[in-house]
Amino acid sequence: MDVTEQISQLEADLAELGSLLEKAERNRVKDVLTQERKKVEKELSVKKQQKEHLAKRELDPSAATKAAYTVKITNYAWDQSDKFVKIYLTLKDVHKIPSENVEVTFTERSFSVLVKELDGKNHQMNILNFLQPINEKDSYKKIKNDMLLIMCKKLSTQKWECLTKAEKQSKDKDKPKTDDNPEPSDGLMNMLKKIYDDGDDEMKRTINKAWSESQEKKMKGGDMMDL
Structure with missing residues (x-):
């Protein structure tokens, strides 16, 4: 129709x-x-x-094509349910253009969006390497008032901790590395070393004094035990 x-x-x-x-x-x-x-x-x-x-x-079929240029969609939000990962794209007046001007293509690990001739521009977005595969055949788009909603059908009900593999790798990289069986004092020693290295002369004198007093107490304690 x-x-x-x-x-x-x-x-x-x-x-x-x-x-x-x-x-x-x-x-x-x-x-x-x-x-x-x-x-x-x-x-x-x-x-x-x-x-x-x-x-x-x-x-004038050529007028729209000449006027339109392509911009990247960089702002989006996402959410998830047990069945879908949902990506929200805010695009003013997207509901006012013909629905055929909104093209969304899905693969098992990605999707791409091309919105043609909206406000004199084409709007494009690609998200690659989803954290988990999706069912591209059951994924679809929804055009709402000033918004495009991308519904990506999950293959399982597993919760995604982030949207893409790249985000997951970035998170893992930022996590502090710890030894499998660290000594209880290692963390404190490392912290003191960092404070000492970054501190000014007054800070270094304070740490040296505290360290010397600590060692003297240990030595006195050892002597009393020998007695």
Whole structure:
């Protein structure tokens, strides 16, 4: 069904809703019909905007292509459920362009997005090397008001600690390395060494004094035990 047919259907729905609203007597029924009429009016407005956009493109097919240049989408948010990893892309007025202008391609470990002719630009995004494989056949897109939602179907209910393998490697790299069986005093000695190396002369004198007093106490304690 093309945009013109969709507009005709929505106009017919709107007329019927108006007729039902005139006949309705109960307030609850009126409220439901009023809310539904608002939804249809909003959808009809979007479809009319899409029709205008298509008409302009048909008059001068090369105009949109010449004007559009591609920008990268860098801001996104993601969430997950047991079945899906969800990526949220905020794109103002994305719901006002034809749905065919929003292309999303999935593979087992990635997805790519190309949004054509939105605000005079093309918008592109690629995410590679998912942490876990997805089912590309059951993954899909949702176009919402000023937002594009990418639904990536998980192959298992396993929780993802991050979105990509690269993020996982970066996290692992940042983790402090520890010995398998460290001595209890090793951490303290390392910390004191770092404070000493980074400290000024006064700090170094303080640490040296504390160390000397500690060693003297140990030696005195040893002598008393010998006695």
